[in-house]
Amino acid sequence: MARPDTLDRLAAERHEIQRLAVKYGAEAEVELADGTRCDLLAPGIAWEVDWADKWYQGIGQALYYGLRAARTSGLILLTDEPGRDWRLLVRAAETCGRHGIEFRIELTGKVNKP
Secondary structure, eight states: OOOHHHHHHHHHHHHHHHHHHHHTTOEEEEEOTTSOEEEEEETTEEEEEEEGGGHHHHHHHHHHHHHHHTSEEEEEEEESOHHHHHHHHHHHHHHHHHHTOEEEEEEOGGGGOO
8 A cells, every 4th residue: 555645746746747737738647559648748748747756767757758659758847845856856957958858847836835
């Protein structure tokens, strides 16, 4: 059974995917021909959305979804504590830049709450 904090993160990630679909003009959680599911499929770009601490997994998924969808690969990393996650975000940005992956950072709703 998944830990409660894991379930909270999964629910928050799904919420963010829905919010970002509107922001990026994308369709959320699109099943591709091989049965995999791309988080956001926008015109010209296939986005993987994940938490900053999973940046390395996100890069692989982004590359694969871009390949399967015949679009540019993109990675959106979520953070609710940018100060804590800055090293991870820098690593992701450098790796994405080196491999032609579009990269964005999105602050979750928790950042603006007391």
